Amino acid sequence: MDSARQHAEEVMRHYKKTGNRLHLEGMRAELAGMYLNVREFENVIEPSEKALHFFEQVKHQRWISSLSNNLAEAYFETGQIEKAKSYVHRVLQLEVARSRPYALYTLGLIHQYEDNLTHAETAFLEGIRTAQDNTDPFIEAYLQRALGKMYLHFHEKDKSKAPLESAVQLFKKMGLESEVIETKKHH
Secondary structure, X not given: OHHHHHXXXXXXXXXXXHOOHHHHHHHHHHHHHHHHHOOOXXXXXXXXXXXXXXXXXXXXXXXXXXXXXXXXXXXXXXXOHHHHHHHHHHHHHHOOOOOHXXXXXXXXXXXXXXXXXXXXXXXXXXXXXHHHHOOOHHHHHHHHHHHHHHHXXXXXXXXXXXXXXXXXXHHHHHOOHHHHHHHHOOO
């Protein structure tokens, strides 16, 4: 991650020097996404908020939606539930189809955190359907795993098997062996 961070910062300096604000903020958003992927949630927030501010000014819906999703997940993972909810609802209101399952993933986690099985299940299932409609196996795998883990959390072991197995198969197809191992821990 250190070399990726250094490269991103070097590229951002270049874009700043050449006055290319669009690419500068795009790279800042990509850097925030890298932090999200390696679960450095605290490091996601500041660059995401900076980039989001710019993309709001230029009304770039895809980036607004993507960054709001990143912030929702980062705020959830850092225990800032109300901020997470706010960003989730913002994504859902934007109605960007590709972003919807990611927002539903975080919304499901929020509902599970609040011990609301019905709403968590609804969010995860809707997210899975939307991910399938979008042909997005990446988020579908995480949604399937979250659904299976949620069933286990609420002592519904029989219901957990199918989504956990689906998650394992999806992660295998994508070559994400560490996620296969993580998912199998919950079988």
